Amino acid sequence: YFETMARIAPLHDSEIPPASRPEFERQLAAHGRVTNMKRTLARNAVALESFMTWYPLHDEVKAFLGKRATLVYVLAISEQSDCLVCSTYFRRHLIDAGETPERMVLDEREEALASFGRRLAMDSKDISDEVMGRITAFLTPDQVVTLTAFGAMMVATNIFINALDVELDEYLYEYREREAGSGERGAPQS
Secondary structure: OOOOOOOOEEEEHOOOOOOOOOHHHHHHHHHHOHHHHHHHHHOHHHHHHOOHHHHHHHHHHHHHHHHHHHHHHHHHHHHHOOOOOHHHHHHHHHHHHOOOOHOOOOOOHHHHHHHHHHHHHHOOOOOOOHHHHHHHOOOOOOHHHHHHHHHHHHHHHHHHHHHOOOOOOOOHHHHOOOOOOOOOOOOOOO
C-alpha cells in the first residue's frame, strides 16, 4: 500500500494508535482520505491534533481574505519552504479552479500576501516595514495576528514534511509542477 522513501513510514489504517483514532476518523470523514502527513503524525495523538488546528485557522483566514488570496498566501509559503507536498496540494486547488499557478496574475493585495508569506518562510525576523505596511494597509491588527499564526502553522507543516521526507500522496501526482521548459517555480511572484 505504501512504498515510501520517507524517513518515518506513514501508518496503515490498522496501525493507528487508539489515542490518534478519533482525530484520524474525523479527518477521514471530513476529507474522504487521510494523507501521508496525517498518517505519519498519527504516531502521536497530540502532534496530530496540534497540526489539525491548521483547518480552523485556514477557515478564519479564508473568511477575511477569500479563497484565492488564501491559496496565493499558502502557496507562496510552501514554495518558499520548498515543500513538495504542500505546494502540490495548493497547486491542485488552483488548477481545479481553472488557474495556471506558474502564470497567475496577482492583484496588489495578493502580491502583498505572497511577499509576506515568503518572508515568513525565509526569515521571520527579517520582515521589512514595507512588507508589513502592505499587509496592514488592508488588514486589521486582529486579522494580521490570525494571518501570521496561520502562516506559522503552514511553515511548521512544511518543516515537518520536509524533515521527515513525507511522500507526496498519490492523488496529487498529476498536479505536481512540471519541470520541463523554463525551470520556473510556481510561486506567485511580487
